[in-house]
Amino acid sequence: xxxxxxxxxxxxxxxxxxxxxxxxxxxxxxxxxxxxxxxxxxxxxxxxxxxxxxxxxxxxxxxxxxxxxxxxxxxxxxxxxxxxxxxxxxxxxxxxxxxxxxxxxxxxxxxxxxxxxxxxxxxxxxxxxxxxxxxxxxxxxxxxxxxxxxxxxxxxxxxxxxxxxxxxxxxxxxxxxxxxxxxxxxxxxxxxxxxxxxxxxxxxxxxxxxxxxxxxxxxxxxxxxxxxxxxxxxxxxxxxxxxxxxxxxxxxxxxxxxxxxxxxxxxxxxxxxxxxxxxxxxxxxxxxxxxxxxxxxx
Numbered sequence: 001x002x003x004x005x006x007x008x009x010x011x012x013x014x015x016x017x018x019x020x021x022x023x024x025x026x027x028x029x030x031x032x033x034x035x036x037x038x039x040x041x042x043x044x045x046x047x048x049x050x051x052x053x054x055x056x057x058x059x060x061x062x063x064x065x066x067x068x069x070x071x072x073x074x075x076x077x078x079x080x081x082x083x084x085x086x087x088x089x090x091x092x093x094x095x096x097x098x099x100x101x102x103x104x105x106x107x108x109x110x111x112x113x114x115x116x117x118x119x120x121x122x123x124x125x126x127x128x129x130x131x132x133x134x135x136x137x138x139x140x141x142x143x144x145x146x147x148x149x150x151x152x153x154x155x156x157x158x159x160x161x162x163x164x165x166x167x168x169x170x171x172x173x174x175x176x177x178x179x180x181x182x183x184x185x186x187x188x189x190x191x192x193x194x195x196x197x198x199x200x201x202x203x204x205x206x207x208x209x210x211x212x213x214x215x216x217x218x219x220x221x222x223x224x225x226x227x228x229x230x231x232x233x234x235x236x237x238x239x240x241x242x243x244x245x246x247x248x249x250x251x252x253x254x255x256x257x258x259x260x261x262x263x264x265x266x267x268x269x270x271x272x273x274x275x276x277x278x279x280x281x282x283x284x285x286x287x288x289x290x291x292x293x294x295x296x297x298x
Contacts, residue, residue: 011045012074014038015053019071023061079148099284100132102141102153106227106247112170113271114295115154122291129284137205137225145274151285156269158210165277169292171268173245176215176260177252181237189261196260202233202241211242214265 014031021027024035024042031038046053053067063071099122107115119131134141134150141153145164160166178184184192184199200221203211212220222239224230227247234241235256243257245266251257259266273292275285 008045009077011041011048012070012077014041015045015067016071016074016078018042018054019063019067023056075149097126097128097284098130098132099126099288100134100149100151101288102134102136102144102150102155104138104141104155104227105135106244107154109246109249110170110172110244111246112172113154118288118291118295121295122288125291126284126287139205140225142274145276148276151282152273152275152288154271154273157272157274163277164274166272166274167289167292169271169273171270173266174242174269175245175248175262175266176240177234177243177248177257178240178260179235179237180256180258182240184240184260185258189264192260193264196240200239202230202239204230204242214267215240 014027014033017030018024018027018038021030024038027033027038028035042053049066049070051066051070052064053070054064055062101119103115107113119133123129123131134144136144138155138157141150141155142161142164144150145153154169156172157166178199182199184195187195197216201211201215201217202222202224203220204227205223205225212218222233224233227243230241231243231247231251233239234243235251240260245259248257248259252259273289
């Protein structure tokens with residue numbers, strides 16, 4: 001048991017990089033260490049744990065069953081370490097603290113949300129805190145939050161869980177678009193409204209039923225999770241679909257996109273900063289929420 005308790009966190013971190021880089025050569029680029037030192041660290045960890053963690057040779061790199069178990073367990077280990085550092089950091093300036101944020105994509109151009117300004121304000125008030133920012137779809141982010149892998153996520157939310165706390169930030173206008181060359185591009189709004197159901201639609205997975213219901217479609221012809229994928233499919237000329245108005249603005253200005261039936265079909269979605277209800281115990285979470293309020297007042 002002593003061997004396990006005495007495992008150096010540094011060795012586990014090196015092993016995690018090896019696993020994610022699929023070998024020592026890739027890990028060398030990430031860690032900026034020699035392959036011999038990385039190999040020695042891996043061998044030391046295997047000796048302490050009494051198990052071989054990976055196979056490497058001509059057939060390629062692969063984790064053993066023990067290696068996969070150690071890698072999976074390391075996620076919980078370092079999440080616990082981060083929580084310890086965040087709490088202990090309130091009484092010691094020598095401990096580096098981490099705040100783990102999550103957000104959906106296509107937010108940089110949203111002037112109402114001003115996420116860059118929020119993060120900038122947070123950094124000014126907490127310059128020693130490390131920021132870990134993850135960009136993903138709302139469902140993935142919520143799963144990360146519930147699992148404790150994120151401290152705060154910024155997402156549009158249609159349904160609310162009782163175990164999570166929601167702080168409204170702003171609205172975001174969503175409009176329907178088609179690309180130049182699409183049959184509806186040059187038509188009047190009256191013709192567009194009459195013919196919407198005849199044209200293929202790309203729907204965002206997390207807003208799938210809402211997008212379809214608004215347009216009278218029974219099913220989507222394409223689905224995506226990220227906004228850039230939505231934009232690419234609309235620009236292909238084969239689909240109509242919703243985009244945030246601020247995100248689509250530059251393509252509209254160039255004439256590559258056209259907003260369809262703006263008055264009738266556009267709507268606002270509400271963005272929230274979402275955290276665990278117990279998250280207010282974390283001073284970093286409280287500070288970030290304060291930065292949201294203060295950045296909006298600028």
